Amino acid sequence: AQKITQTQPGMFVQEKEAVTLDCTYDTSDPSYGLFWYKQPSSGEMIFLIYQGSYDQQNATEGRYSLNFQKARKSANLVISASQLGDSAMYFCAMSLGNQFYFGTGTSLTVIP
Amino acid sequence: DAMVIQNPRYQVTQFGKPVTLSCSQTLNHNVMYWYQQKSSQAPKLLFHYYDKDFNNEADTPDNFQSRRPNTSFCFLDIRSPGLGDAAMYLCATSRLLSGASSYEQYFGPGTRLTVT
Numbered sequence: 001a002q003k004i005t006q007t008q009p010g011m012f013v014q015e016k017e018a019v020t021l022d023c024t025y026d027t028s029d030p031s032y033g034l035f036w037y038k039q040p041s042s043g044e045m046i047f048l049i050y051q052g053s054y055d056q057q058n059a060t061e062g063r064y065s066l067n068f069q070k071a072r073k074s075a076n077l078v079i080s081a082s083q084l085g086d087s088a089m090y091f092c093a094m095s096l097g098n099q100f101y102f103g104t105g106t107s108l109t110v111i112p
Numbered sequence: 113d114a115m116v117i118q119n120p121r122y123q124v125t126q127f128g129k130p131v132t133l134s135c136s137q138t139l140n141h142n143v144m145y146w147y148q149q150k151s152s153q154a155p156k157l158l159f160h161y162y163d164k165d166f167n168n169e170a171d172t173p174d175n176f177q178s179r180r181p182n183t184s185f186c187f188l189d190i191r192s193p194g195l196g197d198a199a200m201y202l203c204a205t206s207r208l209l210s211g212a213s214s215y216e217q218y219f220g221p222g223t224r225l226t227v228t
Contacts, residue, residue, distance in 0.1 A: 033214030043200050045155070045219035052214055091154060098143045098162065098206055098215045102154040 003027060004094050006103035013082045014111050020067070021077040021106045023092030033095040034075040036066065039105075040088040048090075051075060082110045115139070116220035118203050124226045125193050133188040133223045135203030143215065144186040146178060147202040149222075155202055161186065190225075198227045 005024045013019035025034065034051040051059045051066045059066040067076040079086055087110045092103040117136045125131040135144065142163050147155035159168045161180045175197070177189040190197055200222045206215040 031214065033209070033216070035217070037219075043149075043202075043222040043224060045202060045204075045222075047216075047218070050209075050216060052209070089152075093217075095206075095214045095217070098160070098208075100145075100157070100204075100206075100215075100217055104154050105152070107152075 003101040004092055004103035006092055006106050008106045009104075010107045010109070012109050012111055013079075013086075015084060016081055018078060018080045019082055019108065021079070021090050021092075021108065023075045023077065023103060025073050025075060025092075025094045027073075027094065027096060029096050031096075034066065034068070035093040035095065035100075036064070036075075036077045037091045037093060038086075038088045039091060045091070049077065079108075084110050084112060086110050116203060116205055116218050118201075118220035118223050120223060121221060122224050122226075124228060125190075126228055127195065128192050131190050131193055131225070133190075133201050133203075133225070135186045135188070135220055136184050137186075137205045137218075137220075138184070139205055139207070139218060140183060141205035141207045141218070142183065143206040144180060145204040145206070145217070146176075146186070146188045147204065148197075149200045149202055158188070193225070193227045195227050198225055200224050 032053045036048040038046045049061045049064045065078045089105045119134045145160040146158045149155040158172045179187045202222045203220040206217040
């Protein structure tokens, strides 16, 4: 069964605008972690942001914030003030213990 | 800097010729993973080690084997590569987050395998 769902195969955003990448997850385990990774064309998976299931506040890391809505089981990534270098694949992932489950990714293109 | 290192970054092998991909870590993490990632797809877990305990995914072909001689090193052996095994191979490590109940995963830069 799909544990992580990313419904946007591709997204476009104007430079300097904000963009939201969607992610929903499915688990009955009360303890889990949610992650977003960026993968540029070079192939390296770059960690962006983490949200624990027990965290009360939404995680933020610079221009990245995670909109965590536990009841809806969603963990959307918000990128503010998009830059050309943000063009990449973005993967949402969930950890259950030391097992990680990845979504199918969203390809983001930032338009000058 | 502590990190996950993969060598080589690019590997070309011939159809049917065994190949070994290497991964090392200086993070002293007890969990190590091998993922296969094909173009425009999510990483697919092949197997992982928790210390020396080997955990194979049910759908990982027998053609793929792994060795972890010590905490720092982990190897992926492809015994008889086929054209369908051309992919990016990602090594990762993980640790239990301090004060949390979930793990955090660190990736190496990947090895891009071409099969000719």
